[in-house]
Amino acid sequence: MNRIDNLFQTKKERVLSIYFTAGFPKLKDTLPIMQAIESAGADIIEVGVPYSDPIADGPTIQDSNQIALDNGMSLKKLFEQLQDMRQTVSLPVVLMGYLNPIIQYGMEAFCKKCQEIGVDGLILPDLPMQQYLDEFKEVFDKYDLRNTFLISPQTSEKRIREIDTHSNGFIYMVSAHSITGARTGISEEQIAYFQRVEAMNLKNPRLIGFGISDSETFTTASKYGNGAIIGSAFIKKIKESQNLKSDIESYIQSVIH
Amino acid sequence: MIKIDEKGFYGKFGGAYIPEMLHPNIEELRENYEQIIATPEFQKEFRGLLKDFVGRPTPLYFASRLSEKYGAKIYLKREDLCHTGAHKVNNTVGQIIMAKKLGKKRIIAETGAGQHGVATATVCALMGMDCTIYMGAVDIQRQRPNVERMKILGAKVVPATSGSQTLKDATNEAMRQWINNPVDTHYIIGSVVGPHPYPEMVARFQSVISEEIKWQLKEKEGTENPDIVIACVGGGSNAAGAFFHYYNVPQVRLVAAEAAGLGVTSGKSAATTVLGTSGILHGSKTLLMQTEDGQVVEPHSISAGLDYPGIGPVHAHLFDIGRAEFVAVEDEDAMKAGIELSRTEGIIPAIETAHAIHALNLIEYSKDDIIVINLSGRGDKDLDTYIKWGGY
Known part of the structure; x- marks a missing residue:
């Protein structure tokens, strides 16, 4: 069974997903970081595929992308690093990346490789729903990959319904109209948006991302969704870390508890 | 179509x-x-x-000395005379x-x-x-x-x-x-x-350029259709404007001048149709300079306006189906063409535009051909670059 489906069948609240950029801070940190995220008690690992032009990301993740590329990270390299990840990692793994490097690799070859190494889902922020339905849904399904779409406070109710219909896995609720890492804290306006979406009774679980950084914001987000995603705040923690394993574990535990 | x-x-x-x-x-x-x-x-x-703010229509000017030099009837569409200095x-x-x-x-x-x-x-x-x-x-x-x-x-x-x-x-x-x-x-x-x-x-807002070329050329030459239209292409807005009403007039040759930078094989270039492959940048699928791994390559051109690793999707299509001819112009040749136009016609062009002038050396035509070059911008903004280059 797909690990994302499995997770949400058994856990409906306070699901924590951690994003980091593959090949950052050092090229060979990818797998050790995944192992530390798992042992710290998070629920989903989102591995960012670095790209030269990440238009939905703020300075923190832009930087980590550039550093990873300078370190020599590429999609091929990433697949090499993750080839045997299922020997040590049991959490659901989601790859998050922009479309262009994946298209150059070849979408079918990419999906096939994902299934082979045990990837469960994809988040491709610049893949619009229509293009997904027209060009890629079939191949995602063939290789049992869950596809996550983003919604934002500007997404209309009609469009949220459409996205819910065509999503499987979970929906990524961008907490404010912003790029990543632009906000801290959660405002009343955002809570009104969380409640509006909550009242729609969507079939897919919802994880809230953008602006989640600590126990307080994680708890607030979990109140209105099934959990939350932390990206920029995590990247900042590991950027200067001298001991990845213990820093990751103490950070994630401080968020969960 | x-x-x-x-x-x-x-x-x-x-x-x-x-x-x-x-x-x-x-x-x-x-x-x-x-x-x-x-x-x-x-x-x-x-x-x-x-009309009243931009100063349109811009002249379609018969460049007699340039025509004599190259052996063709060369007209310049004077977008450099628009308010603010470019199209x-x-x-x-x-x-x-x-x-x-x-x-x-x-x-x-x-x-x-x-x-x-x-x-x-x-x-x-x-x-x-x-x-x-x-x-x-x-x-x-x-x-x-x-x-x-x-x-x-x-x-x-x-x-x-x-x-x-x-x-x-x-x-x-x-x-x-x-x-x-x-x-x-x-x-x-x-x-x-x-x-x-x-x-x-x-493209539709810029299409006023070819809309005017049509009636202006009709007045001067008795035909709406030149034999060749030349424009420089970075993203390609001036070219799209100059080509727009000729896209579907097959007897009009469309020539796009890209920036070759220090040369297409130098690693310092912005010649997208030579070096690019299909990819996605800034929200559209187009020809794109990229690594094998799909990372966007940093382009180079002496002109900031052509220093872009992609081209507009319409130009990628024109290239793909062979509707437009693409030529790649090196930094040095563009600078020389800028000086050449300055001295033969008294017009200092933007360095972007100078790439289109040099294209006259890279394509074939005969002496009766009517060539319209879209003179997309003036060179005032580039004086520093001209001075640093110094070859005049």
């Missing part, structure tokens, strides 16, 4: 590959722009400003009226050479709208006069400090800021790039 389809594709290229956060903005524009452009009210305001203002006038009709209060834009930034700052001043321009930190250094021009006009200029710190990065930054301010802000893209409907909308 060169025509955009319902999903925003020209053949294999185009589309709208954008983060969901931008979907409402793009949808709003897509659903409304054609209808707004079609209203008599819009047309009256647009045409009025093009860019045709588009910003159109888009700012559009933004007003959509109820937007604030304008953002990217700029490379600074011409689009100045043209945007200018129409924002004209309409009393708040204006922020994103510009690569490297470009801010090499186009200082335009930066100051924007500031004098009341715009805020924000440096883009990621990547190569040029046009590509300024465009990334403008898109990010649009995601951050989706409701009250309109993003005026300066070229025929970006997600659908931008490439088509910008």
Whole structure:
């Protein structure tokens, strides 16, 4: 069974997903970081595929992308690093990346490789729903990959319904109209948006991302969704870390508890 | 037939590959722009400003000394005489009226050479709208006069400090800021790039160039159709404007001059049709300079306006189906062509435009051929670059 489906069948609240950029801070940190995220008690690992032009990301993740590329990270390299990840990692793994490097690799070859190494889902922020339905849904399904779409406070109710219909896995609720890492804290306006979406009774679980950084914001987000995603705040923690394993574990535990 | 389809594709290229956060903005524009452009009210305001503010129609000038030198009938479409010094203002006038009709209060834009930034700052001043321009930190250094021009006009200029710190990065930054301010802000893209409907909308605002060439040439030569139209291509807005009404007139040859930089094999080039492959950048599928791994390659051109790793999807299509001829012009040859035009016709062209002049050396024609070169901008902004180059 797909690990994302499995997770949400058994856990409906306070699901924590951690994003980091593959090949950052050092090229060979990818797998050790995944192992530390798992042992710290998070629920989903989102591995960012670095790209030269990440238009939905703020300075923190832009930087980590550039550093990873300078370190020599590429999609091929990433697949090499993750080839045997299922020997040590049991959490659901989601790859998050922009479309262009994946298209150059070849979408079918990419999906096939994902299934082979045990990837469960994809988040491709610049893949619009229509293009997904027209060009890629079939191949995602063939290789049992869950596809996550983003919604934002500007997404209309009609469009949220459409996205819910065509999503499987979970929906990524961008907490404010912003790029990543632009906000801290959660405002009343955002809570009104969380409640509006909550009242729609969507079939897919919802994880809230953008602006989640600590126990307080994680708890607030979990109140209105099934959990939350932390990206920029995590990247900042590991950027200067001298001991990845213990820093990751103490950070994630401080968020969960 | 060169025509955009319902999903925003020209053949294999185009589309709208954008983060969901931008979907409402793009949808709003897509659903409304054609209808707004079609209203008599819009047309009256647009045409009025093009005439009285921009100074259109721009002359179609018979360049007699250049014609004699090259052995053809060469006309220059004088977009350099537009207010603000280049064709860019045709588009910003159109888009700012559009933004007003959509109820937007604030304008953002990217700029490379600074011409689009100045043209945007200018129409924002004209309409009393708040204006922020994103510009690569490297470009801010090499186009200082335009930066100051924007500031004098009341715009805020924000440096883009990621990547190569040029046009590509300024465009990334403008898109990010649009995601951050989706409701009250309109993003005026300066070229025929970006997600659908931008490439088509910008081309339509620039199409006034070929619309005028047709009747002006009819007056002078008794025919609407030249044998050849030449324009330089970075993103490709001046070329799209000059080609627009000739896309589907097969006897008119379309020639696009790209920037070869230090040479197409030098690793310092911006010749996208030579070096590029199909990929996605800034929301559309197009030809793109990239690594095997799909990372966008940093381009190089001596002219900031051509220093872009992609081309508009319509140009990728024209290249793909062989409708346009593409030539690659090196930095040195473009600079020499700039001096040549200065001395044969008394016109100092923008360095972007100088690439189109040099194309005369790279294509075949006969002495009876009528050639129209789109003189997209003037060289005032490039004086520093001319001085540093020094070969005059």
